[in-house]
Amino acid sequence: MPSLDEFAKDKLAALEGAQLRRSLADTLRAEGIWAVRNGRRLLSFSCNDYLGLTQHPELKAAAIDAIQRHGVGAGASRLVTGNHPLYAELETRLARLKGTEAACVFGSGYLANAGIAPALAGSGDLILIDELAHSSLWAGARLSRAEVRTFRHNDAGHAETLLKEHRAQHPRVLIVTEGVFSMDGDRAPLKELALLAKRHDAWLIADDAHDLDLSDGAADVPLRVGTLSKTLGAYGGYIAASKAVIDLIRNRARTLVYSTGLPPATLASSIAALDLIEREPHLLAQPLAKARSFTRATDLPEAQSAIVPIVIGSAQAALDASRMLEDEGFLVVAIRPPTVPDGTARLRLAFSALHPDAEVARLAGVVRGRILVKR
Numbered sequence: 001m002p003s004l005d006e007f008a009k010d011k012l013a014a015l016e017g018a019q020l021r022r023s024l025a026d027t028l029r030a031e032g033i034w035a036v037r038n039g040r041r042l043l044s045f046s047c048n049d050y051l052g053l054t055q056h057p058e059l060k061a062a063a064i065d066a067i068q069r070h071g072v073g074a075g076a077s078r079l080v081t082g083n084h085p086l087y088a089e090l091e092t093r094l095a096r097l098k099g100t101e102a103a104c105v106f107g108s109g110y111l112a113n114a115g116i117a118p119a120l121a122g123s124g125d126l127i128l129i130d131e132l133a134h135s136s137l138w139a140g141a142r143l144s145r146a147e148v149r150t151f152r153h154n155d156a157g158h159a160e161t162l163l164k165e166h167r168a169q170h171p172r173v174l175i176v177t178e179g180v181f182s183m184d185g186d187r188a189p190l191k192e193l194a195l196l197a198k199r200h201d202a203w204l205i206a207d208d209a210h211d212l213d214l215s216d217g218a219a220d221v222p223l224r225v226g227t228l229s230k231t232l233g234a235y236g237g238y239i240a241a242s243k244a245v246i247d248l249i250r251n252r253a254r255t256l257v258y259s260t261g262l263p264p265a266t267l268a269s270s271i272a273a274l275d276l277i278e279r280e281p282h283l284l285a286q287p288l289a290k291a292r293s294f295t296r297a298t299d300l301p302e303a304q305s306a307i308v309p310i311v312i313g314s315a316q317a318a319l320d321a322s323r324m325l326e327d328e329g330f331l332v333v334a335i336r337p338p339t340v341p342d343g344t345a346r347l348r349l350a351f352s353a354l355h356p357d358a359e360v361a362r363l364a365g366v367v368r369g370r371i372l373v374k375r
């Protein structure tokens with residue numbers, strides 16, 4: 001056997017042995033928050049489609065219209081010929097929503113995070129990053145060549161200790177965290193981190209991919225990352241910041257400069273999503289309300305966001321719990337290492353405005369009676 005295939009097979013066998021091998025499951029997402037797998041219709045609690053906009057007729061119509069007018073692909077990087085005029089409209093609206101001077105749209109949230117830190121920090125600089133930060137934030141930190149140090153999850157005191165110890169040795173310091181943590185659903189202490197950043201002349205980045213409070217300006221965070229692919233139901237990522245910072249990012253972020261622009265249809269459906277949310281802002285409160293009714297019914301700690309983790313422990317036990325819920329008609333994918341730390345495999349529930357209350361109550365009953373009793 002060629003050594004390359006041998007290498008791949010050995011690695012896969014090791015993953016299999018640890019119940020960590022993953023495979024792609026065909027999934028159709030037809031209407032609402034239902035998904036079809038293996039011919040069965042399941043109510044999904046594993047989509048980040050918080051408002052159900054991926055299937056919304058207005059977003060579909062906007063995309064179809066844009067395809068008819070502008071075609072399917074951007075043809076080149078934004079800096080060459082791929083900068084369709086819809087970008088300017090979308091970026092102006094995103095900046096207004098986030099309360100910043102400007103915004104820049106990337107090909108995805110992952111690409112935004114992989115490109116931003118290297119555009120702002122380099123060799124000799126320091127990046128302080130929350131230990132549970134998303135893989136894409138880690139990618140950006142590592143690509144920057146700055147020195148990377150982790151602070152304990154949501155522990156601003158620990159971040160401060162690190163700043164006191166190391167700030168003086170570095171010309172520039174970035175502090176990197178998530179507004180709402182994608183696998184735990186808890187919120188970062190953004191106000192404390194913003195104060196720390198100010199006191200020590202560091203620059204704070206918050207990744208708001210899962211934050212439904214789209215215009216949360218409570219904390220003074222100069223760099224706010226977001227995605228168009230979760231609450232907004234489309235695809236792409238963005239950063240909102242001052243005009244100077246956005247201009248620099250447009251010049252220096254390699255994941256923007258060297259990657260093809262988004263299809264115009266994607267930009268058009270993102271704009272349609274913003275229209276819809278502006279018209280019906282009350283929708284944004286519903287996923288959290290459903291998550292809270294679930295945590296109340298199960299006696300779990302009160303949900304801080306639309307994401308509720310149920311930590312199980314071993315990968316096998318998490319897979320078993322997921323399979324049991326599938327038998328009950330619920331799609332709740334097991335989340336295993338390395339997405340979460342070793343020994344904390346879990347079920348991760350993402351609540352959507354479209355979840356029927358009766359089904360949320362039924363899920364709570366099954367989780368309480370058949371999963372929580374075993375913990």
Ligand SMILES: *Cc1c(COP(=O)(O)O)cnc(C)c1O
Pocket residue numbers: 108109110111113134136178182207209210227228229235236237
């Ligand atoms: C999903 C996610 C991303 C990546 O966004 P995409 O647009 O899906 O690439 C980045 N950060 C966090 C915290 C996420 O949950």
